[in-house]
Amino acid sequence: MLYISTVCHDFKCKTQSSAFGFVQYILCLFSHISREEPHSVLEKLLLLVQPDRFRMAKTFIKTQGLSADSVAELVSNAVVQGLLAATQELQSGESRGQESLIQLIRLCEDPNIVGLKLLENLNSVPLRDLNSIVELLIVAHSCFSLTCNMEGIVRVLQAARHLSHTYLAPGEHYSLLVRLLTGIGRYNEMTYIFDLLHQNHCFEMLLRKKSSSLKTSLLDYIKRCLPADSEKHNMVALCFSMRREIGENHEIAARTQLKMIESQDWGEQSKIKLVNPDLKNSLVKVLGLLKDAAESFSKDSCVHQAGRCVRAAKLITLQLHLLNQGSNLRIINLKPAEMHSAILALPQCYQVFVVAEAYSYSPDWAEILYQKVALKGHFAYLEELKCHRPLTSALFEDIFRKLDSIPSSVCSNVKRLLNHCDDVYTRYRLAYQQNLYDVTKTLLQDNKTSSYMNDRLASKAFI
Template identity: 30%
Template structure:
């Protein structure tokens, strides 16, 4: 090794960096400061790490005078203490030099990816295009989709809150609804790229609903009032769907309102009007398996367990509980009077193995 004591090595590198800085040999000075920080980090030397951060600030102030953006970003990404050095993000943003953080290879820095996201979320309200640019560069499709969805909901919420049950038509209303529809379509596209199929489907369906509202607005005379369909509850939506001969996908509805959003009241209303069938629960389970990020959430699994437990078909309940690895439900079935029946079904072999 170059030096057995990382603290001693860090001090030597820091001293060399300061000497080179005085001679304006910035590229080498920056690299030595980065290596000095690495040495102090290896030694868990908090005091000297603080000194490095202070010196980095001095370096950046001087580099800023010469607009040495490449060296500024190199020093920032080399030290990788983005919380302490978030001022660099602000400097780059103020000077319209944020693209230096989007150069080739930057997307392979996971800490930078999260740091930029944390910085831009509260600071990009006036520059949402910058957020989209950064998010797409770092393949944060779900985050971009969420932003489009939030924009759409922000446009629609005042309409739903103020217009129910009637909506006053006019050019401005058409403009707002059209913007919301386009935002939802964009959200669906990006959720699809992120593999969030249920979210994509939800946004696509919302976009279709807004499109229908636009159609109704276009048919009305400006200034007249029409019924607002954007805030329909489940019972009202069901009446309309039956009237027009549409089939509702109750599995997707339960997935969205109960499994994901935790709408216990929605489930209770559904149970009062409908039977929880194996086909419905199977659709929910299939959607759950396709939705990345949900499998490890205990509250989601608890809701799935409750839904599966509502089945009266023992074979379907056993099959879906096994598929979801709901061991407590499987154990209950194997210790219940349903065991002889399970042994006679196609799942009997597996039931015998579980005993």
């Protein structure tokens, strides 16, 4: 009755009806309990279908004062018998079955003892029953992991390696190799199973396991041991819907291809493009990789990475356009010291934006407009720039600082350039500094600007 009282207290039977129901259930076994050995009673408790059998068993162990060693012996025997009877059910890996197994192990105060006894029982399992041996190693690992017993874990890993190389791989038991790997779950310490599956063309079997830690380890293994096998990398990443990793792989491949182009002489490559299409083909390949990378990144909401690939793809597209136009100008693989001269050599404004965005470079627009508009009179370039960014007074002041003295050949360009400055006072001041008195006279006489200029000149000293 003390046992019944303890169980009722542990199960928190708060109402008379629930307490009565539980006592009624226990009393049917009481006559057996009073006559049998405690170990036999505990074994029968564990065989019950009752959901609370583990709590009942734990209370019984506590009440009877059973030793950890005796409980471990019983638990290990129960595990071995259960494995021999129904290995396939354990292989299903249902979370409820794993939960029950952990509860069973925790009946013993020291799960290490259970793990050690399971390892001792390995020799009693016939080699024809490899399923049970694999499951025993998995359960033993669980026992040692509960208490972080590294010595026990190492013993399990050594036994697993021996089993894999001696019996599982030679016997082509590849599904058991996968089960051993995923059951123990120490992927970094068990990469030899990755090797065995890869060597025997069964690597795809791992892709059926939807484990986040497994997918990460698989990709790390491929990057480290199979760096050239991009097809396998993408297959693994696609199987686990790892779009970001696919994008990274495509982007790395594109960057590698660009490095290969950089290692060759650009002048020679571009000169022979009409008879040797290798350069163009290489750039088309890079473009395809960058497009695929951007698509994969966007599917995984990696906006920053997708944008980076899009900008790089625009750069490659522009390079192909320049080559097709017969230009020898190189805009890929630019070093910082090469940026300014390359940008000045670009004929159109939008092309500068493409290059600047690809390299996160801030162009010196004052220098560019000075060279292209003030000196060369390319006002179409200026009109195109106005569509993308405002022409501020500060920008015009920076341009005119570069004009120490205006050659007569570009005087008309400078006057026309000044007309694009919206700030009338800045326009007047810059014209005055460059001795463009016809411009200042016009501003003072024009009905639209004269009143404003007279007020400004009267209100402050002119500098």
